[in-house]
Amino acid sequence: MRPLIRWVICLAVALGVGAGGYVLLKDDEPFTVYRYQAMCEKPQGFDQAAPRAASGPRPVFVYGFWNVRDESPELFDPAALDVWDPTDPAKVQLVACVDKVGRGDFVKSCTYEPDPFGIPGGGDFRSDLYKATYRVTVYEARTGRRLASSEFAGDRFRPEKTPQAEPCPRTALTHDKGPRFEQREADPYIQQIRDTLQPHVTG
Template sequence: MLTGCTDETGPEPPAPVVTAEEFEQRLTEHLSRAVSGALEPEAQATPPSHSRTVGCADLPEGGPTWGVRPRAELAVSAGEKAEKYLDDVEMWMLREGFAEHDKRWRVGTPADVREVTATHEDGTQLLMEMARDSGRFTVAVTGPCTWPPDRPGGPPASGRLPPLAPPSGPTQTRNEDSADPCRSPKLYVYNLTSRPFAGRGPHLMALVGYPDEREMEYAEVLLPREWEPRYEPGTSDRDLDQVQLFVCVRVTATKDSRKDVTCNYASEQAAPGGGRPFTFDLFESVYHVTVREARSGRMVSEFIVPGRQGAEDSCPYRMNYNRKLARGIDEAAFQKRLRPLAEARR
């Protein structure tokens, strides 16, 4: 009686076509682009650390047991702005070819961890992690199966990995209500077709004000009309291409003044639910002003103006039923600092 034999070994998995060293350079390029393209100097990134994992058989696409997966990782420290910069790096990665994007909170001990994953078209897998309230996050990129340097038989020829496309550059908002060009100037600019900040004045401006704290009301910060762009003929739209400077005004409430102010609202538009007097707790304030070229995001000037308006002059044009109110900006000091930028010859 003969016993039947079956060969269950199957075909050999395909050998990697890229060397580990070449893909490690690609991982370094992904990380360095993210650092330069998304982070400001206040966010400190460590140099990338590299490692390799042996064995590719468990990958969805398969691979030989002798193949290696290169990995690179860096950490970013940014204190209370860490989550903001994690969002910026995430946005940068999505613009630069990463897809299959997913993010979630992973419940754990001692802290919950925010997790972001994505995959690049070249096979790089992205993992970003940040423990809640930690002030830092990690960015790790892992390559596909590659040819190890000590494998006999000769590695594949270099140059099999296509180069990355040039960085896409910032996105324009063309929106005076958006603070994105202020909070993330490497990712966003006000208007790419604006006139450059050059030549004879007036150098026209657009302004956006935004708070540090959302649970507070703020008076409007306004520019003199002669410094704003003109309306397009026959329309109610301003000609944004005339804007040369974008003025970012970040409001910080400092301490309770121990004073109350009552603001009167007569219209439904200003006070939803019916116009009526409303009493606020008045807080002292500071206005952090950054002036950027509208077309490039380049910083032109930076200064601080105190909140010095009288109590009633600090009343917001529209209220949202927050009990706290920041004292209005010192308009004379604000305009004095902006006037040389608006009127001087460049």
């Protein structure tokens, strides 16, 4: 079988926008937790995974919009971090795939006045904000069996870690010759993903 090269997208949130980093893995390299992202491309069983326990906690590898150790470690105590963001692939029992599947409700129009200092990009600008629909699908890591799937509305537009009353970012960056209008779809909060997965991980 010819070697397969897989790209793993490690998503973070910066200034309210998901940022991506990439890790290049080859099949002949040591098995790491990042290999479990292949479940989100094609469900399959992994002999390297631990059997799913009858009760929690069940360590879960989450693929997509999940950067808890760098961004939101305060949501978990140190022991819980090893459950929600395991580093040992042999302890993983579940794989969760987080995907954006559609645009949600309109939230608000954010308007920005011309930049008073004449910085390129100044000028009237409007950003229409929409929620986005995200699907979380949970698989048994050892067998590839699909256990559950549920959807929720992501509504994160700003870098704050918890929902805010005011969704409009404080500033907007544009190009001086670019369009004066944009439409933005929200990211999910890590807390939303955690709450969706809670029954499967700790139940």
